[in-house]
Amino acid sequence: MEIVHVAAECYPVAKAGGLGDVVGALPKYQAELGHVAKVVMPMYRTKFLYTNEWELVHEGGQQMGSHFFHYSVIKEKTNKLGFDLYLVDINGLLDREKIYGYDDDTERFMAFQIAVCDWISKWTHQPDVIHCHDHHTGFIPFMVKYCFAFSKLAGIPTVFTIHNAQYQGWISWDKYYYLPAYDSYKWGLLDWNNMINPLASAVKCAWKVTTVSNSYLEEMRYAANGLENLFEYERGKSLGILNGIDTQVWNPETDNMIVKNYDKELVEKGKMRNKKELAGQFGLDPDKPLITFIGRLVGEKAADLLPEAISQSIYQHHGHANFLILGSGDPELEDRLDQMKHQFKGYYNSYIGYNEQLSHLMYAGSDFLLMPSRVEPCGLNQMYALRYGTIPMVRTVGGLKDTITDFGDWQGFGIRFNEASVWDITYSVGRAIDLYNNKPDLYSWMRSHMMTIDHSWDGAAQQYINLYQSLK
Numbered sequence: 001m002e003i004v005h006v007a008a009e010c011y012p013v014a015k016a017g018g019l020g021d022v023v024g025a026l027p028k029y030q031a032e033l034g035h036v037a038k039v040v041m042p043m044y045r046t047k048f049l050y051t052n053e054w055e056l057v058h059e060g061g062q063q064m065g066s067h068f069f070h071y072s073v074i075k076e077k078t079n080k081l082g083f084d085l086y087l088v089d090i091n092g093l094l095d096r097e098k099i100y101g102y103d104d105d106t107e108r109f110m111a112f113q114i115a116v117c118d119w120i121s122k123w124t125h126q127p128d129v130i131h132c133h134d135h136h137t138g139f140i141p142f143m144v145k146y147c148f149a150f151s152k153l154a155g156i157p158t159v160f161t162i163h164n165a166q167y168q169g170w171i172s173w174d175k176y177y178y179l180p181a182y183d184s185y186k187w188g189l190l191d192w193n194n195m196i197n198p199l200a201s202a203v204k205c206a207w208k209v210t211t212v213s214n215s216y217l218e219e220m221r222y223a224a225n226g227l228e229n230l231f232e233y234e235r236g237k238s239l240g241i242l243n244g245i246d247t248q249v250w251n252p253e254t255d256n257m258i259v260k261n262y263d264k265e266l267v268e269k270g271k272m273r274n275k276k277e278l279a280g281q282f283g284l285d286p287d288k289p290l291i292t293f294i295g296r297l298v299g300e301k302a303a304d305l306l307p308e309a310i311s312q313s314i315y316q317h318h319g320h321a322n323f324l325i326l327g328s329g330d331p332e333l334e335d336r337l338d339q340m341k342h343q344f345k346g347y348y349n350s351y352i353g354y355n356e357q358l359s360h361l362m363y364a365g366s367d368f369l370l371m372p373s374r375v376e377p378c379g380l381n382q383m384y385a386l387r388y389g390t391i392p393m394v395r396t397v398g399g400l401k402d403t404i405t406d407f408g409d410w411q412g413f414g415i416r417f418n419e420a421s422v423w424d425i426t427y428s429v430g431r432a433i434d435l436y437n438n439k440p441d442l443y444s445w446m447r448s449h450m451m452t453i454d455h456s457w458d459g460a461a462q463q464y465i466n467l468y469q470s471l472k
Protein backbone atom coordinates (compact mmCIF):
# COMPACT_ATOMS: atom_id res chain seq x y z
CA MET A 1 0.00 0.00 0.00
CA GLU A 2 1.05 3.58 -0.44
CA ILE A 3 0.35 5.64 2.66
CA VAL A 4 0.80 9.41 2.95
CA HIS A 5 1.10 10.65 6.53
CA VAL A 6 0.54 14.37 6.94
CA ALA A 7 1.59 15.96 10.24
CA ALA A 8 3.10 19.02 11.88
CA GLU A 9 5.82 17.05 13.70
CA CYS A 10 8.12 14.12 12.96
CA TYR A 11 11.13 13.07 15.04
CA PRO A 12 14.03 13.75 14.48
CA VAL A 13 13.09 16.49 12.00
CA ALA A 14 10.93 18.48 14.43
CA LYS A 15 9.38 17.37 17.71
CA ALA A 16 7.42 19.14 20.43
CA GLY A 17 5.97 16.02 22.08
CA GLY A 18 4.63 12.54 21.46
CA LEU A 19 3.10 13.39 18.08
CA GLY A 20 6.64 13.79 16.76
CA ASP A 21 7.70 10.43 18.15
CA VAL A 22 4.71 8.66 16.60
CA VAL A 23 5.07 10.21 13.15
CA GLY A 24 8.80 9.47 13.22
CA ALA A 25 8.20 5.80 14.00
CA LEU A 26 4.90 4.49 12.59
CA PRO A 27 5.83 5.06 8.91
CA LYS A 28 9.19 3.37 9.46
CA TYR A 29 7.51 0.26 10.83
CA GLN A 30 4.94 0.34 8.00
CA ALA A 31 7.81 0.50 5.50
CA GLU A 32 9.41 -2.48 7.25
CA LEU A 33 6.15 -4.37 6.69
CA GLY A 34 6.68 -3.83 2.95
CA HIS A 35 4.51 -0.77 2.32
CA VAL A 36 5.41 2.59 0.83
CA ALA A 37 5.08 5.07 3.68
CA LYS A 38 5.56 8.78 3.11
CA VAL A 39 5.58 11.66 5.56
CA VAL A 40 4.71 15.18 4.43
CA MET A 41 5.33 17.99 6.91
CA PRO A 42 6.16 21.70 6.97
CA MET A 43 9.74 22.78 6.39
CA TYR A 44 10.86 24.48 9.60
CA ARG A 45 14.33 25.80 10.18
CA THR A 46 15.55 22.91 12.32
CA LYS A 47 18.99 21.32 12.56
CA PHE A 48 17.79 18.31 10.56
CA LEU A 49 17.12 20.57 7.56
CA TYR A 50 20.65 21.90 7.47
CA THR A 51 22.45 18.63 8.13
CA ASN A 52 20.81 16.53 5.40
CA GLU A 53 20.60 16.54 1.63
CA TRP A 54 17.45 17.39 -0.27
CA GLU A 55 16.11 17.29 -3.78
CA LEU A 56 13.37 19.51 -5.16
CA VAL A 57 10.39 17.41 -6.25
CA HIS A 58 7.67 19.95 -6.92
CA GLU A 59 6.94 23.66 -7.12
CA GLY A 60 3.52 25.18 -7.16
CA GLY A 61 1.35 28.06 -6.13
CA GLN A 62 -2.09 28.42 -4.60
CA GLN A 63 -4.47 31.00 -3.33
CA MET A 64 -5.35 31.34 0.36
CA GLY A 65 -8.12 33.90 0.37
CA SER A 66 -6.69 36.98 -1.32
CA HIS A 67 -3.13 35.87 -0.64
CA PHE A 68 -1.28 33.95 -3.36
CA PHE A 69 1.61 31.85 -2.12
CA HIS A 70 4.34 29.84 -3.81
CA TYR A 71 5.41 26.58 -2.30
CA SER A 72 7.99 23.94 -2.98
CA VAL A 73 8.28 20.35 -1.87
CA ILE A 74 11.70 18.87 -1.12
CA LYS A 75 12.56 15.25 -0.41
CA GLU A 76 15.31 13.85 1.79
CA LYS A 77 17.68 12.11 -0.62
CA THR A 78 18.84 9.02 1.23
CA ASN A 79 15.72 7.59 2.89
CA LYS A 80 17.61 8.12 6.14
CA LEU A 81 14.59 7.70 8.40
CA GLY A 82 13.39 4.50 6.74
CA PHE A 83 10.55 6.20 4.87
CA ASP A 84 10.13 8.94 2.24
CA LEU A 85 10.27 12.31 3.93
CA TYR A 86 8.90 15.40 2.17
CA LEU A 87 9.01 18.95 3.48
CA VAL A 88 6.74 21.70 2.24
CA ASP A 89 8.42 25.08 2.10
CA ILE A 90 6.29 28.20 2.07
CA ASN A 91 8.51 31.24 2.33
CA GLY A 92 7.74 33.48 5.24
CA LEU A 93 5.10 31.17 6.71
CA LEU A 94 6.56 27.79 7.54
CA ASP A 95 10.31 28.34 7.50
CA ARG A 96 10.69 29.32 11.14
CA GLU A 97 12.57 27.90 14.09
CA LYS A 98 9.63 26.83 16.20
CA ILE A 99 6.85 24.47 15.19
CA TYR A 100 3.96 26.28 16.90
CA GLY A 101 3.27 29.35 18.96
CA TYR A 102 3.07 32.10 16.34
CA ASP A 103 0.16 34.54 15.98
CA ASP A 104 -0.37 33.38 12.41
CA ASP A 105 -0.42 29.64 13.09
CA THR A 106 -3.89 29.50 11.52
CA GLU A 107 -2.57 30.89 8.24
CA ARG A 108 0.59 28.77 8.41
CA PHE A 109 -1.16 25.43 8.77
CA MET A 110 -4.01 26.37 6.41
CA ALA A 111 -1.50 27.20 3.67
CA PHE A 112 0.38 23.98 4.44
CA GLN A 113 -2.75 21.87 4.01
CA ILE A 114 -3.73 23.63 0.79
CA ALA A 115 -0.22 23.05 -0.58
CA VAL A 116 -0.32 19.34 0.37
CA CYS A 117 -3.66 18.81 -1.39
CA ASP A 118 -2.52 20.79 -4.41
CA TRP A 119 0.70 18.78 -4.68
CA ILE A 120 -1.00 15.38 -4.36
CA SER A 121 -3.58 16.41 -6.95
CA LYS A 122 -0.68 16.88 -9.40
CA TRP A 123 0.57 13.30 -8.97
CA THR A 124 0.12 10.96 -11.91
CA HIS A 125 -1.18 8.25 -9.57
CA GLN A 126 -3.15 8.22 -6.33
CA PRO A 127 -2.01 6.98 -2.92
CA ASP A 128 -4.07 4.29 -1.18
CA VAL A 129 -4.73 6.43 1.87
CA ILE A 130 -4.03 9.87 3.30
CA HIS A 131 -3.46 9.60 7.06
CA CYS A 132 -3.76 12.95 8.87
CA HIS A 133 -2.63 13.61 12.44
CA ASP A 134 -4.22 16.16 14.79
CA HIS A 135 -5.94 19.44 14.02
CA HIS A 136 -3.09 21.01 12.01
CA THR A 137 -4.04 18.60 9.22
CA GLY A 138 -7.75 18.43 10.06
CA PHE A 139 -9.03 20.31 6.99
CA ILE A 140 -7.61 17.77 4.58
CA PRO A 141 -10.46 15.20 4.84
CA PHE A 142 -12.91 18.04 4.05
CA MET A 143 -10.77 19.60 1.32
CA VAL A 144 -10.22 16.40 -0.65
CA LYS A 145 -13.93 15.69 -0.60
CA TYR A 146 -15.49 19.10 -1.18
CA CYS A 147 -13.00 21.66 -2.54
CA PHE A 148 -13.50 21.94 -6.32
CA ALA A 149 -9.79 22.39 -6.99
CA PHE A 150 -9.01 18.99 -5.47
CA SER A 151 -11.96 17.01 -6.83
CA LYS A 152 -9.51 14.55 -8.37
CA LEU A 153 -8.68 13.39 -4.82
CA ALA A 154 -12.25 12.88 -3.66
CA GLY A 155 -12.07 9.07 -3.83
CA ILE A 156 -8.92 8.69 -1.72
CA PRO A 157 -9.70 7.26 1.72
CA THR A 158 -8.70 9.51 4.62
CA VAL A 159 -7.86 8.41 8.15
CA PHE A 160 -7.63 10.95 10.95
CA THR A 161 -5.77 10.18 14.17
CA ILE A 162 -6.53 12.22 17.26
CA HIS A 163 -3.46 12.47 19.43
CA ASN A 164 -4.98 15.18 21.55
CA ALA A 165 -8.53 16.52 21.39
CA GLN A 166 -7.79 19.37 23.81
CA TYR A 167 -6.34 21.41 20.96
CA GLN A 168 -8.82 21.85 18.12
CA GLY A 169 -7.45 24.74 16.04
CA TRP A 170 -10.64 26.89 16.26
CA ILE A 171 -10.95 29.65 13.64
CA SER A 172 -13.62 32.32 13.50
CA TRP A 173 -16.00 32.21 10.53
CA ASP A 174 -14.76 35.53 9.19
CA LYS A 175 -11.74 33.59 7.88
CA TYR A 176 -13.90 31.13 5.93
CA TYR A 177 -12.52 32.47 2.65
CA TYR A 178 -9.07 30.98 3.44
CA LEU A 179 -10.40 27.61 2.30
CA PRO A 180 -10.32 27.02 -1.45
CA ALA A 181 -13.82 27.26 -3.00
CA TYR A 182 -16.04 24.42 -1.84
CA ASP A 183 -19.59 23.19 -2.10
CA SER A 184 -21.23 25.72 0.20
CA TYR A 185 -24.03 23.33 1.20
CA LYS A 186 -21.33 21.50 3.14
CA TRP A 187 -20.37 24.40 5.43
CA GLY A 188 -21.82 22.53 8.43
CA LEU A 189 -19.03 19.98 8.10
CA LEU A 190 -16.57 22.70 9.09
CA ASP A 191 -18.57 24.06 11.99
CA TRP A 192 -18.76 23.34 15.70
CA ASN A 193 -20.50 25.84 17.99
CA ASN A 194 -20.31 28.68 15.47
CA MET A 195 -16.59 28.34 14.93
CA ILE A 196 -14.66 26.66 12.15
CA ASN A 197 -13.18 23.68 13.95
CA PRO A 198 -10.63 21.62 11.98
CA LEU A 199 -10.56 18.80 14.54
CA ALA A 200 -14.34 18.46 14.50
CA SER A 201 -14.38 18.74 10.71
CA ALA A 202 -11.87 15.90 10.40
CA VAL A 203 -13.94 13.71 12.72
CA LYS A 204 -16.98 14.38 10.54
CA CYS A 205 -15.28 13.98 7.15
CA ALA A 206 -12.54 11.35 7.53
CA TRP A 207 -13.45 7.83 6.47
CA LYS A 208 -12.12 6.50 9.76
CA VAL A 209 -11.10 8.17 12.99
CA THR A 210 -8.61 6.69 15.41
CA THR A 211 -7.40 7.73 18.84
CA VAL A 212 -4.20 6.59 20.47
CA SER A 213 -5.69 4.33 23.15
CA ASN A 214 -8.99 2.58 23.82
CA SER A 215 -9.56 4.25 27.16
CA TYR A 216 -9.15 7.69 25.62
CA LEU A 217 -11.70 6.81 22.96
CA GLU A 218 -14.19 6.02 25.71
CA GLU A 219 -13.27 9.09 27.78
CA MET A 220 -13.80 11.43 24.82
CA ARG A 221 -17.51 10.62 24.88
CA TYR A 222 -17.80 12.50 28.16
CA ALA A 223 -14.67 14.72 28.25
CA ALA A 224 -13.44 16.09 24.92
CA ASN A 225 -13.22 19.82 25.37
CA GLY A 226 -16.72 20.44 23.96
CA LEU A 227 -16.78 17.71 21.30
CA GLU A 228 -18.33 14.99 23.48
CA ASN A 229 -21.55 14.70 21.44
CA LEU A 230 -19.63 14.52 18.21
CA PHE A 231 -17.58 11.57 19.46
CA GLU A 232 -20.69 9.85 20.68
CA TYR A 233 -22.29 10.38 17.26
CA GLU A 234 -19.24 9.22 15.27
CA ARG A 235 -18.46 6.27 17.55
CA GLY A 236 -19.24 3.82 14.73
CA LYS A 237 -16.33 4.87 12.56
CA SER A 238 -13.86 5.43 15.40
CA LEU A 239 -11.42 3.04 17.01
CA GLY A 240 -8.55 3.09 19.49
CA ILE A 241 -5.10 1.89 18.45
CA LEU A 242 -2.54 2.08 21.22
CA ASN A 243 0.71 3.76 20.16
CA GLY A 244 3.90 1.79 20.11
CA ILE A 245 7.41 3.04 20.82
CA ASP A 246 10.41 3.07 18.54
CA THR A 247 12.48 0.36 20.16
CA GLN A 248 15.46 1.26 17.97
CA VAL A 249 15.61 4.81 19.33
CA TRP A 250 14.55 3.89 22.88
CA ASN A 251 16.83 1.03 23.80
CA PRO A 252 18.95 1.10 27.00
CA GLU A 253 21.34 -1.44 25.44
CA THR A 254 22.36 0.86 22.59
CA ASP A 255 21.20 4.37 23.52
CA ASN A 256 24.15 6.71 22.96
CA MET A 257 22.54 9.54 24.93
CA ILE A 258 23.05 7.76 28.26
CA VAL A 259 26.35 7.24 30.07
CA LYS A 260 26.10 3.48 30.66
CA ASN A 261 24.18 1.02 28.51
CA TYR A 262 22.47 -1.92 30.16
CA ASP A 263 20.03 -4.74 29.63
CA LYS A 264 17.69 -6.64 31.94
CA GLU A 265 20.56 -8.54 33.57
CA LEU A 266 22.67 -5.46 34.23
CA VAL A 267 19.80 -3.16 35.06
CA GLU A 268 20.73 -2.43 38.65
CA LYS A 269 24.34 -1.44 38.00
CA GLY A 270 23.53 0.28 34.71
CA LYS A 271 20.80 2.42 36.18
CA MET A 272 22.93 3.34 39.18
CA ARG A 273 25.71 4.60 36.92
CA ASN A 274 23.25 6.82 35.02
CA LYS A 275 21.68 7.95 38.28
CA LYS A 276 25.06 8.97 39.64
CA GLU A 277 25.60 11.07 36.54
CA LEU A 278 22.28 12.83 37.10
CA ALA A 279 22.91 13.20 40.82
CA GLY A 280 26.29 14.76 40.05
CA GLN A 281 24.85 17.18 37.51
CA PHE A 282 21.91 18.21 39.69
CA GLY A 283 23.33 18.01 43.23
CA LEU A 284 21.16 15.08 44.36
CA ASP A 285 21.83 12.02 46.51
CA PRO A 286 22.18 8.80 44.47
CA ASP A 287 21.34 6.64 47.49
CA LYS A 288 17.80 7.97 47.69
CA PRO A 289 15.04 7.01 45.29
CA LEU A 290 14.96 9.45 42.39
CA ILE A 291 11.50 10.47 41.19
CA THR A 292 11.33 12.45 37.95
CA PHE A 293 8.84 14.21 35.71
CA ILE A 294 9.45 14.83 32.00
CA GLY A 295 6.93 16.75 29.96
CA ARG A 296 5.05 19.80 28.89
CA LEU A 297 4.29 22.05 31.86
CA VAL A 298 0.57 22.37 31.16
CA GLY A 299 -2.72 21.65 32.91
CA GLU A 300 -3.34 18.42 31.00
CA LYS A 301 -0.22 16.95 32.53
CA ALA A 302 -1.28 18.29 35.97
CA ALA A 303 2.11 19.99 36.08
CA ASP A 304 0.55 22.81 38.13
CA LEU A 305 0.34 20.35 41.06
CA LEU A 306 4.06 19.62 41.03
CA PRO A 307 5.34 22.48 43.23
CA GLU A 308 2.93 21.71 46.07
CA ALA A 309 3.12 17.92 45.64
CA ILE A 310 6.91 17.98 45.71
CA SER A 311 7.11 20.28 48.75
CA GLN A 312 4.55 18.17 50.62
CA SER A 313 6.35 14.97 49.69
CA ILE A 314 9.69 16.32 50.88
CA TYR A 315 8.19 17.45 54.23
CA GLN A 316 5.89 14.49 54.86
CA HIS A 317 8.42 11.84 53.87
CA HIS A 318 11.29 13.62 55.64
CA GLY A 319 13.42 14.11 52.53
CA HIS A 320 13.67 10.37 51.84
CA ALA A 321 13.27 10.87 48.07
CA ASN A 322 14.85 13.19 45.51
CA PHE A 323 12.99 14.91 42.67
CA LEU A 324 14.08 16.11 39.25
CA ILE A 325 11.94 17.87 36.65
CA LEU A 326 12.54 18.38 32.93
CA GLY A 327 9.93 20.48 31.18
CA SER A 328 8.77 23.66 29.58
CA GLY A 329 5.42 25.35 29.14
CA ASP A 330 3.49 27.75 31.32
CA PRO A 331 5.97 30.59 32.13
CA GLU A 332 4.68 31.16 35.68
CA LEU A 333 5.02 27.49 36.50
CA GLU A 334 8.46 27.40 34.89
CA ASP A 335 9.49 30.20 37.27
CA ARG A 336 8.12 28.45 40.36
CA LEU A 337 9.77 25.16 39.50
CA ASP A 338 13.01 27.00 38.89
CA GLN A 339 12.85 28.99 42.14
CA MET A 340 12.19 25.87 44.22
CA LYS A 341 15.71 24.69 43.50
CA HIS A 342 17.04 27.08 46.13
CA GLN A 343 14.47 26.15 48.77
CA PHE A 344 15.00 22.38 48.40
CA LYS A 345 18.67 22.21 47.49
CA GLY A 346 19.90 18.61 47.64
CA TYR A 347 16.35 17.24 47.44
CA TYR A 348 14.99 18.76 44.26
CA ASN A 349 16.23 20.23 41.01
CA SER A 350 14.85 21.13 37.60
CA TYR A 351 15.88 21.78 34.04
CA ILE A 352 13.47 24.21 32.43
CA GLY A 353 13.55 23.82 28.66
CA TYR A 354 13.57 21.12 26.04
CA ASN A 355 16.48 18.67 26.10
CA GLU A 356 16.21 15.39 24.22
CA GLN A 357 19.51 14.02 25.52
CA LEU A 358 18.72 14.78 29.15
CA SER A 359 15.34 13.07 28.74
CA HIS A 360 17.09 9.83 27.73
CA LEU A 361 19.46 10.08 30.68
CA MET A 362 16.52 10.66 32.99
CA TYR A 363 14.57 7.62 31.75
CA ALA A 364 17.74 5.60 32.36
CA GLY A 365 18.85 7.12 35.67
CA SER A 366 15.51 7.56 37.48
CA ASP A 367 13.93 5.04 39.80
CA PHE A 368 10.38 6.34 39.31
CA LEU A 369 8.70 8.46 36.64
CA LEU A 370 5.72 10.52 37.75
CA MET A 371 2.78 11.19 35.39
CA PRO A 372 -0.20 12.66 37.27
CA SER A 373 -1.95 13.68 33.98
CA ARG A 374 -5.51 14.98 33.98
CA VAL A 375 -5.77 13.96 30.32
CA GLU A 376 -3.46 11.46 28.64
CA PRO A 377 -4.59 10.18 25.25
CA CYS A 378 -1.78 7.63 25.19
CA GLY A 379 1.42 8.81 26.81
CA LEU A 380 4.77 7.55 25.61
CA ASN A 381 6.87 8.47 28.64
CA GLN A 382 5.52 5.59 30.71
CA MET A 383 6.39 3.15 27.91
CA TYR A 384 9.92 4.54 27.66
CA ALA A 385 10.15 4.23 31.45
CA LEU A 386 9.16 0.54 31.28
CA ARG A 387 11.82 -0.13 28.69
CA TYR A 388 14.49 1.56 30.84
CA GLY A 389 13.43 -0.25 34.03
CA THR A 390 11.99 2.89 35.65
CA ILE A 391 8.79 2.40 37.59
CA PRO A 392 5.93 4.55 36.28
CA MET A 393 3.75 6.36 38.85
CA VAL A 394 0.64 7.26 36.90
CA ARG A 395 -2.84 8.56 37.32
CA THR A 396 -5.42 6.01 36.13
CA VAL A 397 -6.47 7.78 32.94
CA GLY A 398 -6.38 7.27 29.14
CA GLY A 399 -3.40 5.39 27.79
CA LEU A 400 -1.79 5.29 31.26
CA LYS A 401 -4.66 3.11 32.40
CA ASP A 402 -4.19 0.83 29.38
CA THR A 403 -0.46 0.30 29.85
CA ILE A 404 0.33 0.34 33.59
CA THR A 405 -0.89 -1.89 36.42
CA ASP A 406 -0.44 -1.32 40.14
CA PHE A 407 2.05 -3.43 42.09
CA GLY A 408 -0.67 -4.07 44.67
CA ASP A 409 -2.48 -6.15 42.01
CA TRP A 410 -1.53 -9.57 40.68
CA GLN A 411 1.76 -9.20 38.77
CA GLY A 412 1.41 -5.42 38.81
CA PHE A 413 4.50 -3.46 37.80
CA GLY A 414 3.76 0.22 38.44
CA ILE A 415 2.13 2.64 40.85
CA ARG A 416 -1.35 3.94 40.04
CA PHE A 417 -3.52 6.56 41.68
CA ASN A 418 -6.98 7.88 40.92
CA GLU A 419 -7.00 11.63 41.39
CA ALA A 420 -4.85 14.37 39.94
CA SER A 421 -4.36 15.82 43.42
CA VAL A 422 -1.51 16.78 45.73
CA TRP A 423 -2.74 14.19 48.23
CA ASP A 424 -2.71 11.28 45.77
CA ILE A 425 0.73 12.20 44.48
CA THR A 426 2.18 12.59 47.98
CA TYR A 427 0.67 9.27 49.05
CA SER A 428 2.11 7.55 45.97
CA VAL A 429 5.53 9.01 46.70
CA GLY A 430 5.27 7.31 50.12
CA ARG A 431 4.50 3.99 48.41
CA ALA A 432 7.47 4.48 46.07
CA ILE A 433 9.84 5.17 48.97
CA ASP A 434 8.57 2.11 50.83
CA LEU A 435 8.96 -0.10 47.76
CA TYR A 436 12.48 1.17 47.14
CA ASN A 437 13.66 0.84 50.75
CA ASN A 438 11.72 -2.11 52.15
CA LYS A 439 10.71 -4.45 49.32
CA PRO A 440 13.91 -5.10 47.37
CA ASP A 441 12.81 -8.43 45.89
CA LEU A 442 9.52 -7.10 44.59
CA TYR A 443 11.23 -3.95 43.33
CA SER A 444 13.81 -5.91 41.41
CA TRP A 445 11.17 -8.31 39.98
CA MET A 446 9.12 -5.33 38.80
CA ARG A 447 12.10 -3.82 37.08
CA SER A 448 13.11 -6.88 35.17
CA HIS A 449 9.52 -7.81 34.36
CA MET A 450 8.67 -4.40 32.92
CA MET A 451 11.72 -4.43 30.69
CA THR A 452 10.38 -7.49 28.88
CA ILE A 453 7.00 -5.95 28.03
CA ASP A 454 6.71 -5.47 24.29
CA HIS A 455 5.37 -2.06 23.32
CA SER A 456 7.13 -1.94 19.95
CA TRP A 457 5.27 -0.63 16.92
CA ASP A 458 5.09 -4.01 15.18
CA GLY A 459 1.54 -4.79 16.28
CA ALA A 460 0.09 -1.29 16.00
CA ALA A 461 1.66 -0.65 12.58
CA GLN A 462 -0.14 -3.75 11.30
CA GLN A 463 -3.40 -2.65 12.93
CA TYR A 464 -3.28 0.58 10.92
CA ILE A 465 -2.57 -1.40 7.73
CA ASN A 466 -5.63 -3.58 8.42
CA LEU A 467 -7.67 -0.44 8.90
CA TYR A 468 -6.51 1.07 5.59
CA GLN A 469 -7.20 -2.21 3.83
CA SER A 470 -10.75 -2.24 5.14
CA LEU A 471 -11.33 1.04 3.27
CA LYS A 472 -10.48 -0.31 -0.20
Ligand code: ADP
Binding pocket: 016, 017, 018, 019, 021, 294, 295, 296, 326, 327, 328, 353, 354, 355, 356, 359, 378, 379, 380, 381, 382
Ligand atom coordinates in the same frame (compact mmCIF):
# COMPACT_ATOMS: atom_id res chain seq x y z
P1 ADP B 1 2.71 14.70 24.88
O1 ADP B 1 2.78 14.38 23.45
O2 ADP B 1 1.33 14.95 25.36
O3 ADP B 1 3.63 15.80 25.27
P2 ADP B 1 3.82 12.02 25.31
O4 ADP B 1 4.01 11.23 26.56
O5 ADP B 1 3.11 11.33 24.22
O6 ADP B 1 3.17 13.41 25.71
O7 ADP B 1 5.23 12.36 24.68
C1 ADP B 1 6.09 13.31 25.18
C2 ADP B 1 7.41 13.20 24.43
O8 ADP B 1 8.09 14.44 24.53
C3 ADP B 1 8.34 12.16 25.02
O9 ADP B 1 9.23 11.72 24.00
C4 ADP B 1 9.11 12.98 26.07
O10 ADP B 1 10.34 12.39 26.42
C5 ADP B 1 9.29 14.27 25.30
N1 ADP B 1 9.46 15.48 26.10
C6 ADP B 1 8.49 16.21 26.72
N2 ADP B 1 9.01 17.30 27.31
C7 ADP B 1 10.35 17.26 27.05
C8 ADP B 1 11.44 18.11 27.40
N3 ADP B 1 11.26 19.23 28.11
N4 ADP B 1 12.67 17.77 26.96
C9 ADP B 1 12.85 16.65 26.23
N5 ADP B 1 11.87 15.81 25.89
C10 ADP B 1 10.64 16.11 26.28
Ligand code: GLC
Binding pocket: 017, 018, 019, 022, 163, 164, 212, 243, 376, 377, 378, 379, 380, 399
Ligand atom coordinates in the same frame (compact mmCIF):
# COMPACT_ATOMS: atom_id res chain seq x y z
C1 GLC C 1 -0.48 13.62 22.38
C2 GLC C 1 -0.95 13.10 23.71
C3 GLC C 1 -0.14 11.97 24.25
C4 GLC C 1 0.18 10.96 23.15
C5 GLC C 1 0.84 11.67 21.99
C6 GLC C 1 1.19 10.73 20.84
O1 GLC C 1 0.37 14.68 22.43
O2 GLC C 1 -1.04 14.12 24.67
O3 GLC C 1 -0.83 11.32 25.29
O4 GLC C 1 1.04 9.95 23.63
O5 GLC C 1 -0.01 12.64 21.48
O6 GLC C 1 0.07 10.08 20.32
